[in-house]
Amino acid sequence: MAVLKVKFTKINRGKLAQVLWVLNWVSVMTGMTLFSLGLFLKVEIDKRWELMSDEVHSVPNMLIGVGLAACGINFLGGKICYDCVDIGKFLRWKLLMLPYIICxxxxxxxxxxxxxxxxxxxxxxEEALYLGLRDAMRHYKDTDMPGRCYLKRTIDMLQIEFQCCGNGDFRDWFYIQWISSRYLNMTNTEVVDRMRSNVEGKYLMDGVPFSCCNTFSPRPCIQEHLTNNSAHYSYDYHTEELNLWQLGCRQALLDHYTQIMQSTGFIVILIWLFELSVLTGVRYLQTAMENVLRQGDPDSESDGWLLENSIAETARYNFNIIKNLGKCYQVDDDPNIDVPSSSQFGQDPVPTKGIPMAS
Structure with a gap:
């Protein structure tokens, strides 16, 4: 029994073909939308590629490829549906329509x-941002090193724009040397002692770059001696929250990209539903036109369906086709299967060596 069978008159078939022709051209525009969304997401990721450890371009590249494919496929679909208005022109596409629908x-x-x-x-x-930000912060001080001199400006602009500080929070700056050694006074005993107290010889301090300062703070920004309450007037390290940005840059960037990807995903789902509806219409048009050819009367009514048989029967039929194709490539184990016998040619059998023939 056919699945979702619908009866079409000649007028209905013509209207369906015309509507599908228009919808396929709309689908070309949706393909351009997919391409644009993928390109936009790729550009947004490339803006901060130096803050990511791995390439995360799989989604934008896929959207770009699918968008370009959508333009080509729907352009061809529009041409097919336009010709299906006439039964004579449909004959040109009859053999191509089923492969087109499957593709x-x-x-x-x-x-x-x-x-x-x-x-x-x-x-x-999130993993790419965590590793990328960690490595970028370690090279924050390398302002005179080729290939890394731009990282200080990149991180400062990131912290100012997204109102964030550090990787997870501002305390991440306490565990790396973010001040270049060229700006340290090595004759100062305090500086030398601080570097000697560290196993790796780094100048670590409980301070942060200026870009971590909260511009809405009611007091001047405190960048150094953040954990020393006595170093500042009316200051409590455990309760002071308005002086620095509290949000980590990893979370800020993750929220930024998540919002973009969720919006993109919603639009792509809408496009998927639209493409699925167009494909359903093309399937009805194909089966209805083929049934007209079987009946031999272009003006007669015809049935259209999604599947000619039930889902179980269709699955069983396709499974049998695949199974029979596999049997065609099996080789018989008998080595003499293709060796013709002499009796096939009207000759006596060749005697076996050592056995005399009867007289």
């Missing part, structure tokens, strides 16, 4: 995968 079905599946990846990319992005 489009796989294509819509990849759109759904792209949408789901937008929602599952958070963990990979």
């Amino acid at each position: 489009t079905l796989f294509f819509t599946f990849f759109i759904l995968v792209g949408a789901l990846l937008c929602y599952t990319m958070r963990n990979a992005l």
Whole structure:
């Protein structure tokens, strides 16, 4: 029994073909939208590539590829649906329509995968940001080293723009030397003692860069001796929260990219539903036109369906096809299967060596 069978008149078939022609051209625009979303996400990630340890371009690259494919597939679909208005022109596409529908079905599946990846990319992005920010902060002081001299400005602009400080929080700056040795007075006993007290010989301090300062703080920014309450007037390290940005930059960037990816994923799901509806219409058009050819009357009514048989029967039929294809490539173990016998040619059998023939 056919699945979701619908009866079409000649007028209905023509209207369906015209509507699908328009929808396929709309789908070309949705393909451009997918391409634009992937390109936008790729540009946003590339803006801060130096703060990420790994390449996380799988989602934007997939959206770009699917978007370009959508433009080509839907352009072809529009041409097919336009010609299906006339039964004579449909004959040109009859053999191509089923492969086209199957390819489009796989294509819509990849759109759904792209949408789901937008929602599952958070963990990979968080790991890449954690490692990337950690390494960038370690090279914050290398302002005179080629290839790393830009990192100080990058991190400062990041902390100012996103109102964040450090990787997880501002305390991350306490465990790295973020002041270049060229700006340290090595004749100062305090500086030398601080470097000697560290196993790796680093100048560590309970201070942060100026970009961590909260611009909404009611008091001048305190950057040094943050854990020393007696070093500042009316200051309590445990309760003071307005002086520095409390949010870590990893979380700030993660929230920024998550918002973009969730919005992108929602739009991609809407596009997937639209493409699925167009594909459903093309399937109805194909089966209805093929049934018209079987009946031999272009003006007669015809049935259209999604599946000619039930889902179980269709699955069983396709499984048998795959199974029979596998049997075609099996080789018989008998080495003489292709050796013709002499009796096939009207000749006496060749005697076996050592056995006399009867007279």
